[in-house]
Amino acid sequence: MPAVQETVEQVRSIDVDQYKYGFFTDIESEKAPKGLDEDTVRFISAKKNEPEWMLEWRLEAFRRWQTMREPDWARVSYPAIDYQNLYYYSAPKRPSQLSIDDIDPEILATYEKLGIPLRERDALLGIESAGGSRVAVDAVFDSVSVATTFKEELAKAGVIFMPISEAIREYPELVKKYLGSVVPVTDNFFATLNSAVFSDGSFVYVPKGVRCPMELSTYFRINERNTGQFERTLIIADEGAYVSYLEGCTAPMRDENQLHAAVVELVALADAEIKYSTVQNWYPGDKDGKGGIFNFVTKRGDCRGDRSKISWTQVETGSAITWKYPSCILRGDNSQGEFYSIAISNGRQQVDSGTKMIHLGKNTSSRIISKGIAAGYSDNTYRGLVSAHRKATGARNFTNCDSLLIGDKCGAHTVPYIESKNSSAHFEHEATTSKISEDQLFYCRQRGLDPEEATALIVNGFVKDVLQQLPMEFAVEAQKLISVSLEGSVG
Amino acid sequence: MAMLEIDNLHAKIDGDEGKEILKGLSLKVNPGEVHAIMGPNGSGKSTLSYILAGKEDYEVTDGSVTLDGEDLLEMEIDERAAKGVFLAFQYPIEVPGVATMTFLRAALNAQRKKRGEAEISTPDFLRLVKAKSGALGINPDMLKRGVNVGFSGGEKKRMEILQMAILEPKICILDETDSGLDIDALKVVSEGVNALRSPDRGMIVITHYQRLLNHIVPDFVHVMNKGRIVRSGGKELALELEANGYAEYQQDAA
């Protein structure tokens, strides 16, 4: 694993308290007027050339949202968000989703700087040599998707991979059938807000019996100031289909907080499998807690068919506040849900994350492996719910939550809820909290590693079970990210 | 000046007012020499090895330690390691999830980098590990496992010697490397240590048993009691101790 060495190089090459992806791209953009009312919703819908039914759907969500209150049960605290002081739509001026040569070169350069090649030729060279497989990318810049690669090749396999705004126009029947079917419009404050104002995101449909020929990924970038990002992702794996999907996120460094409220819905029909991985690295704010992204995200997968499987893997290192519970509804008999998580907090970051496994069908099983690492003055909470419906005969869950503390100014908390209405359900829960021991550090340093190298090595060992779940190319990336985000946490 | 020079070393537990553990210990180790240290439980042998390695739980209140004339006590733990100080732990530490192979390579490269040397190439590293672990009778599968996780007492000790063989230190401190080894393993490990004896490397071998010194024959034997070296001699001193115990020294020091 030479990546450890690379990791360390990377830590060295960056000054403490400096977020690598914090640059701003200076391009002309078009925005909706500041604030949120029905006209904003209409503006967004019109910009996207949406059919009437979509506008109605949004407006209904908006009216509903106005009656809702922001949730306050999570273990996070932040100044009140002024929803009227935000932009809800911002798009680069040049037309998007044309040929690659029409994309603003500044944007292409931005993605290049982020290590995401949007030219398919570059993508082939770049990623193939690194990991041996190819990855199709949908790049979302502020409110719009600017490029989607390998579309044609995917189409040959029958896979639809496109911005959701395009899918609404081109595949209205699919979108109507599934949008909001996993996360209902009224699910929660942030999801409802998203339903009203979502601007772009990815849409994936893998037809019956098809194994998606490559990894799919979306790369989200917030660029504009005072702009909320509300992306919406919908992935459907039809009977017997398989797809692996990865999202990555970054944002410029800014003094003010920025809101990101996404909704992700996954639907797996009978015998289908969806693997969804996230490497979240939004700007976390500076060392005093100034700025950073508020990441309030609703992610849910529905194992709708028998023997279906949904697996969430997340590496969460960024954001000032993370509020996120990727969940599985195990509706089909013998369906399986998995949640593998690494959540790292440093500085003044606050993380409240976990999962819900809702067992409805017979012989359903779920597995939760969560690794929380808290450093600096941060707070890191695992919040999980495992429930068995009274018809969920033979439901099984295994949960393992480990927390690692670095230093003594941070906190780690585990809040597991278990509800079983079926006596044959078998739920197992293990939890540990540990500190990086002085003995481990001493041992590693006696062998020549400096304190940062030693910490990186020990933490990488701590999260190994989860890193193994990531597609190979991203595991290396995630490993680097972990060390970078722990920088300045020792000594 | 000797390679390693310990002069009148006094040390106590950090933050603890009363308890002095080392009370004026002096020792010189020249390149090529093997020094055995024996002494009753609690006399301060492990403490000495930790202080040489730089463990932060102790405070040196008097005396000095130099390595090649440089003040060792001023150096960071990892800096000492890069300068060639190696401690084979009495109780090796577990690092879960970090494959032993990864650990070895990270350590070797960290040291090389501190010394301004290039990183070792993958084929060279694999060749090196294969040769050294083979000689110590270590099954390659074990190197895939987490550092010391689930290893038997004897396996842990072999791993310490493997690390030593790969890092090629200047001064090796072996703290009760023989404890927990069966008779065959004792032989293999001793051979491993002997293979590392060289004209430019010094060793301090801490042990309770003369048996080890039949395999690793020392140039000097020191008796340590209550934080001090109370007697020094040749290898025959170990035999004498084996026969008579420490009673004589414990009275002297009291």
Ligand SMILES: Nc1ncnc2c1ncn2[C@@H]1O[C@H](COP(=O)(O)OP(=O)(O)OP(=O)(O)O)[C@@H](O)[C@H]1O
């Ligand atoms: N960190 C510590 N905190 C408290 N006491 C300590 C600490 N380290 C050492 N001591 C004490 O110092 C004394 C010397 O301990 P040390 O481990 O160096 O002895 P030793 O000679 O290695 O013994 P053994 O032969 O049993 O390994 C003992 O009384 C021990 O309890």
Ligand SMILES: [Mg+2]
């Ligand atoms: Mg000891």
